[in-house]
Amino acid sequence: MEALNLDYSKVPSSETVKSVRKIDAVDVTKVYSTKKSNFVALDRVSFHVDAHEFVSFVGPSGCGKSSLLRIIAGLEPLTMGNLSISGHEIDGPGADRGMVFQSYTLFPWLSVRENIEFGLTLKGVPLFEKRAISDHFMELVGLNKFAKSLPKELSGGMKQRVAIARALANNPEVMLMDEPFGALDPQTKNSMQELLLRIWEKEKTTVVFITHDIEEAIFLSQRVYVMQAHPGTIRSEIVIPHGLREVEDVKDSEAFVKLKKQVISLIGHHDE
Numbered sequence: 001m002e003a004l005n006l007d008y009s010k011v012p013s014s015e016t017v018k019s020v021r022k023i024d025a026v027d028v029t030k031v032y033s034t035k036k037s038n039f040v041a042l043d044r045v046s047f048h049v050d051a052h053e054f055v056s057f058v059g060p061s062g063c064g065k066s067s068l069l070r071i072i073a074g075l076e077p078l079t080m081g082n083l084s085i086s087g088h089e090i091d092g093p094g095a096d097r098g099m100v101f102q103s104y105t106l107f108p109w110l111s112v113r114e115n116i117e118f119g120l121t122l123k124g125v126p127l128f129e130k131r132a133i134s135d136h137f138m139e140l141v142g143l144n145k146f147a148k149s150l151p152k153e154l155s156g157g158m159k160q161r162v163a164i165a166r167a168l169a170n171n172p173e174v175m176l177m178d179e180p181f182g183a184l185d186p187q188t189k190n191s192m193q194e195l196l197l198r199i200w201e202k203e204k205t206t207v208v209f210i211t212h213d214i215e216e217a218i219f220l221s222q223r224v225y226v227m228q229a230h231p232g233t234i235r236s237e238i239v240i241p242h243g244l245r246e247v248e249d250v251k252d253s254e255a256f257v258k259l260k261k262q263v264i265s266l267i268g269h270h271d272e
């Protein structure tokens with residue numbers, strides 16, 4: 001993994017901040033086997049995510065981002081290596097991980113409230129408690145006036161707000177987000193990014209975020225893992241300077257543009 005020569009003087013050092021390890025991945029390898037051949041999608045990928053961190057993975061198409069997220073979600077087994085959440089090896093999906101995908105995955109026949117309450121209903125949470133939780137999260141994502149609406153009556157951004165609320169309602173330890181804003185128009189995408197940051201700060205969630213969009217990764221994250229393909233590996237880890245987001249017109253700022261150029265050069269110019 002390459003180290004980047006950036007000024008991180010404002011970033012608290014690991015000695016000054018006591019962090020709790022949430023995800024630990026060591027040499028995670030994924031081989032897809034077909035009748036004809038074996039394909040190495042991830043080759044000895046090691047990384048970590050601390051509690052309350054916001055960490056993104058960026059990289060060209062096919063570098064294994066979604067495979068990695070599916071492995072963390074327990075939807076896909078790893079071939080070799082170790083991956084644990086809060087010290088426990090992952091051996092399948094669990095309520096400790098909430099997922100938000102790019103494609104809208106709401107239940108079309110359920111209202112906004114029922115979608116948000118879905119996991120709670122499965123768990124047998126009493127009605128009054130369920131209502132309080134869905135009220136809280138509908139308020140958080142600004143959809144309290146749409147409690148009775150069906151997904152088909154919502155815009156793309158609103159559907160993703162429901163998906164985020166639904167994932168958060170189950171109080172997961174980690175939110176796994178696979179290109180959640182990839183299908184949204186630029187304006188909606190910007191407002192969803194702002195909303196996600198507000199939620200992350202308020203709920204103190206741990207977020208693992210996958211995106212093609214380098215600006216999005218730098219803007220949202222505290223750390224960014226840059227991946228490369230053939231086979232999928234982690235090329236570099238970039239720590240985003242603390243407080244960068246507070247800079248006016250941050251995406252046009254010198255520090256932001258410099259980071260963006262560095263990520264682009266790491267990924268290669270063929271895929272931003």
Ligand SMILES: Nc1ncnc2c1ncn2[C@@H]1O[C@H](COP(=O)(O)OP(=O)(O)OP(=O)(O)O)[C@@H](O)[C@H]1O
Binds near residue numbers: 032039059066
């Ligand atoms: N079920 C599967 N069987 C065989 N090969 C697969 C399977 N799933 C993914 N792959 C291959 O593994 C590689 C990594 O795929 P993955 O979807 O994880 O990459 P990605 O970085 O998320 O790509 P994109 O950004 O285009 O979604 C790709 O070459 C893909 O074709």
